[in-house]
Amino acid sequence: MKKIMIIFMLCLMTTSCLGYNDLNNLMIINNFYLSKNNNYTLILNEITEQKEQLDISKKYKKTTISCKTIKTCFNSFKNLPRKVYLSHLDNILLDKNLTADDLVKLIKILNNYKELREDFYIVYLNNKNYKDIINNKSLQTYLKNKSKTITFYDLKKSYITKSKIKIPIIKKTINEVKIIDYKLIDWREYEKN
Amino acid sequence: MKRLVKDLENKLSISKDYIFKTLKIQNKNIELIFNEVLTDTLMIDDFILRRLINIKNKKDLKHLENILPNTSILTIKKEDIIYYINYGFVVIICSKKLIYAVEVKADLARGINTIESEISIKGPKDSFNENYNTNLGLIRRRIKSEHFKVKSLEIGRSTKTKIGLLYMDNICEEDLLKDVYKKLKKIDIDGIIDSTYLKNTLEAKSNNFFPTIVTTERPDRISMALLEGKVCILTDMSPQVIILPNFFIDFFHTADDYYQKSVNITFIRILRLIAFFISIFLPAYYIAIITHNQNAIPVNLLLNLKVNSQNTPFPIFLEALMMIISFEILKESDIRMSSTTGSAISILGGLILGDALVNAGIMSPMMIIIIALSAISSLVFNEIEIVNAIRAWRFILIITSSLLGIYGIYLAFIVMLSKLTALYSFNKPYLYPFSPFNLRQQLDAFIKTNPKKPMQRNPLLTKNINRGGYE
Numbered sequence: 001m002k003k004i005m006i007i008f009m010l011c012l013m014t015t016s017c018l019g020y021n022d023l024n025n026l027m028i029i030n031n032f033y034l035s036k037n038n039n040y041t042l043i044l045n046e047i048t049e050q051k052e053q054l055d056i057s058k059k060y061k062k063t064t065i066s067c068k069t070i071k072t073c074f075n076s077f078k079n080l081p082r083k084v085y086l087s088h089l090d091n092i093l094l095d096k097n098l099t100a101d102d103l104v105k106l107i108k109i110l111n112n113y114k115e116l117r118e119d120f121y122i123v124y125l126n127n128k129n130y131k132d133i134i135n136n137k138s139l140q141t142y143l144k145n146k147s148k149t150i151t152f153y154d155l156k157k158s159y160i161t162k163s164k165i166k167i168p169i170i171k172k173t174i175n176e177v178k179i180i181d182y183k184l185i186d187w188r189e190y191e192k193n
Numbered sequence: 194m195k196r197l198v199k200d201l202e203n204k205l206s207i208s209k210d211y212i213f214k215t216l217k218i219q220n221k222n223i224e225l226i227f228n229e230v231l232t233d234t235l236m237i238d239d240f241i242l243r244r245l246i247n248i249k250n251k252k253d254l255k256h257l258e259n260i261l262p263n264t265s266i267l268t269i270k271k272e273d274i275i276y277y278i279n280y281g282f283v284v285i286i287c288s289k290k291l292i293y294a295v296e297v298k299a300d301l302a303r304g305i306n307t308i309e310s311e312i313s314i315k316g317p318k319d320s321f322n323e324n325y326n327t328n329l330g331l332i333r334r335r336i337k338s339e340h341f342k343v344k345s346l347e348i349g350r351s352t353k354t355k356i357g358l359l360y361m362d363n364i365c366e367e368d369l370l371k372d373v374y375k376k377l378k379k380i381d382i383d384g385i386i387d388s389t390y391l392k393n394t395l396e397a398k399s400n401n402f403f404p405t406i407v408t409t410e411r412p413d414r415i416s417m418a419l420l421e422g423k424v425c426i427l428t429d430m431s432p433q434v435i436i437l438p439n440f441f442i443d444f445f446h447t448a449d450d451y452y453q454k455s456v457n458i459t460f461i462r463i464l465r466l467i468a469f470f471i472s473i474f475l476p477a478y479y480i481a482i483i484t485h486n487q488n489a490i491p492v493n494l495l496l497n498l499k500v501n502s503q504n505t506p507f508p509i510f511l512e513a514l515m516m517i518i519s520f521e522i523l524k525e526s527d528i529r530m531s532s533t534t535g536s537a538i539s540i541l542g543g544l545i546l547g548d549a550l551v552n553a554g555i556m557s558p559m560m561i562i563i564i565a566l567s568a569i570s571s572l573v574f575n576e577i578e579i580v581n582a583i584r585a586w587r588f589i590l591i592i593t594s595s596l597l598g599i600y601g602i603y604l605a606f607i608v609m610l611s612k613l614t615a616l617y618s619f620n621k622p623y624l625y626p627f628s629p630f631n632l633r634q635q636l637d638a639f640i641k642t643n644p645k646k647p648m649q650r651n652p653l654l655t656k657n658i659n660r661g662g663y664e
Contacts, residue, residue: 087488
């Protein structure tokens with residue numbers, strides 16, 4: 001029994017698995033939008049549920065963070081009242097102004113999140129009107145059914161292998177979301193510059 | 194003779210239930226000593242006193258066995274007098290050297306009742322009672338073979354409890370029998386009140402929660418175990434008969450399994466296995482998801498859990514602990530109370546308390562569902578020892594999962610599995626037929642195949658494995 005206790009205590013202290021996150025203290029984010037003007041703006045779309053007697057309905061709540069660099073935006077998560085939880089991320093919406101350099105920073109930052117899944121989609125927005133798209137339920141199904149979509153895994157892989165990648169640009173029409181074009185990113189060119 | 198009677202009077206006369214009666218027969222004094230509680234006084238009047246008074250010849254006193262119409266009339270030594278009196282005999286002292294003991298036991302046992310603790314839908318309904326002979330009779334009526342043997346011994350300095358070691362001499366392994374007998378012989382205690390007193394000696398010596406011994410009230414289950422090559426221990430004054438050795442898989446089997454269709458039994462056994470896992474793992478898994486591994490489940494379910502666990506003032510671990518403890522209190526009070534008040538406790542505890550706790554915002558409804566499901570699942574097993582073992586491991590898993598999440602569950606599960614594999618019941622591996630693996634024995638482990646195929650005994654228990662078949 002002593003041996004078991006020793007092994008257990010060692011695991012406790014050495015495996016750094018003591019990551020306590022209470023579910024009620026989490027901000028479950030399904031989409032986020034990153035844009036760039038003079039500063040960077042990060043808009044987190046939190047997904048919550050509201051219980052009214054027997055009905056449970058989904059609700060969305062937006063949190064806006066403005067910072068000088070992408071890194072400080074993500075670092076400012078610490079100042080939020082609850083922990084930002086990106087494990088159930090569906091999409092990342094990017095502003096058209098974001099360059100390859102910004103993407104590299106984003107990849108490096110997101111790579112540090114241990115709970116992150118890599119199957120969420122990355123798309124560019126045609127205009128700055130993120131509000132129409134960020135809560136759009138059909139976006140996820142539309143991207144799933146399309147063959148030429150880019151997930152975070154694809155983006156990371158292309159960066160590591162230094163290959164070309166085409167990230168879709170989407171537009172919201174009256175009824176639906178549509179891919180209108182692709183933005184080419186050549187990592188070799190980026191390395192040369 | 195007078196001195197002997199006086200000695201006995203000094204020892205026994207403080208208790209007024211010991212009766213000393215002097216008779217004068219053919220000018221010779223004879224002394225009758227018995228305990229009026231343990232004996233049947235009508236029988237004494239009819240079959241002893243009436244016969245003794247009618248004795249015409251002094252010489253007949255030397256051959257009382259020819260005079261008294263009783264099958265158990267013994268000539269005993271003076272040292273054994275008190276023992277026989279306490280056993281329900283009438284002791285007749287004719288002279289210092291001529292002492293008789295005549296059995297006139299009163300019937301103090303209850304009758305053969307319907308089984309209450311291990312209920313089955315089909316199959317026999319009789320159960321053991323506190324009478325050694327009745328219990329033995331119930332087994333003998335089922336096994337009429339000459340190979341069915343009973344080895345008796347007495348344990349307990351004060352209680353002198355009669356213990357019977359039951360086995361089939363053509364099936365049971367001799368080493369096992371010797372081992373059990375040796376362990377029983379070693380017991381030196383003042384009293385054996387119930388068969389469970391023997392458990393401490395017979396259980397495997399390890400700090401394991403899982404029981405290696407099973408007790409039953411069902412004579413049919415004992416007969417099955419004997420035919421399987423196991424040893425059973427019958428204890429006087431106890432309706433519980435011990436079966437050993439025991440394997441982990443035995444807790445998933447009931448006597449009912451052999452009275453119903455095999456295919457359906459396979460389904461029920463798998464259901465019991467699922468219940469076993471639910472009972473141990475469900476609260477721990479829930480805690481792990483809420484506190485550590487939120488990424489393990491889809492977002493919709495996660496949000497549902499979040500809504501149902503909001504606004505509770507306690508940390509989830511404490512909440513689970515409080516719920517388990519209150520369930521255990523409820524269970525304990527329900528067992529101890531009579532059936533009339535028992536139902537009131539169930540209503541109060543189960544319906545009113547549960548609903549009020551949720552409405553008051555002290556407990557989350559999800560936690561009540563989880564703990565209730567886990568507790569109900571553990572009650573699938575009718576052996577209380579395995580229910581206790583499940584409860585203990587549930588606690589351990591809750592602690593590890595609240596510290597380390599799903600990783601903690603795996604860690605505790607590995608410890609549990611290694612403890613189970615290291616456990617031996619009378620030198621037989623506890624996890625047999627899974628570890629060591631035996632393909633043939635899988636046919637009556639979690640699945641049950643058609644009994645038309647030739648049936649085999651457990652090769653670990655006996656060399657005589659062929660049981661025959663239906664065709």
